[in-house]
Amino acid sequence: MLADEVAAGRPVALLTCVAGPPDRIGRHLVLTPDVRHGSLGADGIDDAAAGDGRGLLAAGRTGLLHYNADGRPGSGVTVLVTSFAPAPRMLVFGATDHAAAAARIGTFLGYRVTACDARPVFATAERFPGAHEVVVDWPHRYLAAEASAGRLDTRTVVCVLTHDAKFDVPVLSLALKLPLAYVGAMGSRRTHADRLERLREAGLAEPALARLRSPLGLDLGAQTPEETAISVAAEIIAARSNATGRPLTGTPGPIHKSAPG
Template identity: 60%
Template sequence: MRDLLPHIRQWYADGDRFAVATVIDTFHSAPRQPGAAMAVSGDGVAVGSVSGGCVEADVYEVAHEVIQTGLPSVRRYGVSDDDVFAVGLTCGGMIEVLVEPVDLASYAEFDAVSDAVDSGRPVAVATVVTAGDRLGRRLVVSPDRVAGSLGDWRLDAAVVEDAAGMLDQGATAIRYYGAQGECGRTDVAVFVQAFTPPPRMFVFGAIDFAMAVARVGKFLGYHVTVCDARGVFATRLRFPEADEVVVSWPHRFLEEALEQGLVDRRTVLCVLTHDPKFDVPLLEVALRTEAGYIGAMGSRRTHDDRLSRLRAVGVTEAELARLSSPIGLDLGARTPEETAISIAAEIIASRSDASGQPLSSTLGRIHAETVDRATARQESRSLPSARSSQGTSVQPAALR
């Protein structure tokens, strides 16, 4: 929904009812992940996508029905074996889509959710997606408040607890409960969509390659910060796409970012200076963070020299193993733009634990289920340790 906000916020402000279709679950080679969304206005304007074009026409028609009736609907789309032109995913996957009406009366919390997403404040939206009189009921969970209800305070309490944990992980998935929030039951399915601040990309070294990496980072949805100790190069004029341009010694800046809690498992660190007086102290700090990707630019000779210097200051072999250097995949890149694509490709492959090989040379599913997603699907039916199997959670103050 994040990408749709510029459009649907105006629709909401105008007071007209519109429909939002959201992917809530996927199976096999589905083209889009849970959270992908499409919106349709009352006068027929469509924005966004739920499948990359496979089922949009049918979802568009369902959206019009939802706008007319004011009632939400859940649809499942899968491969059509009999007629490849029938409504279905010819890629062989399957998706479930929630189509819900949105207007001032049905979604009073919409502005608060939109403001949180726009400002980078964490918020989770939990929606019942099981057929019945609770379908479409919604609970909005922020670190400091809860709004709405799913129809039972015990179910609300269970979902609030799970949503808080999913916000910490940036996870979006369906969770299952008993009618009164009991664990180990599947009577009620709740789609929890966590909106967390964008992941951060720190680009160290204000060189021409960094300009291209900053542009690609923004395109991929990162909050991009460029840092260099040389103020003549680290300027807003040279890096207009970056969210922040900082003049500071890189290792000191990274230490400050760590103290502020700005580095987590989603963080990307691109070290492009290839100068030992900057690289070594910076990488000594970086390799001891939990950043998901740490890459350093330089020739193989520079890389070998860098490793020797890092070992000399006490960096362990296990820590060195986290370093992607020379940075990027072997694409034959030469220009800054080509090199930025090479780096972005390695970041994506690292994030998804993919091989980085040509799809024509691999077997199996193209859109393989990630470890995080598989874990979420398994845990959605497991017993959370903080709740009893009878759903007798202590009611949060926000729900009393």
């Protein structure tokens, strides 16, 4: 199962007991986002490690988990989680200078970046040298096809930079219904208010609208497309890590958050 999932480019994790009672060392549990196979030797540890392991898998991270004999956090049993996950995706909609800058910084951060715009004269590889692929299609149609094909997951980031309601509203109406990591849209506060009304008219409820990051990015005083891309990247990282986005000089505790366990 592990080899098949890796070969297919689907996220999968191998959990191995590396410390504990002799009869459990070397036992394995294989996890996908929905299924698990094998056992670490005890139901309680299997259940706990599956939950924690999926958290690490969703982030594409490898780490150690520590439990006591009944599966509660503690000592006595150590489980190594090795994640095999394809690069998370960033979908950049729009063919503006800001979109091109966002695509470049997305690649720098390790995302597999797709740029999409309905206008073939603008959606070109020359305009998006930082993207892994450039697609000519209506944004909402492309997003719907990718969702239907199962090529989006809870790590996927969507940046809507078209600044045009006829593109923005249909793609955001769909994106905000999907279990994605981040959905952001460019625009002034006036544009944002107008966009919210259009999305409400399209049938979106307030909980879905609350997921929209608009205007997208952190308050860095960005002026250029490149500076704006940095502010967007900073917000994506903060959202992924459930961090505040505040200056470290004003926050207590450790700078680097550790993995579970």
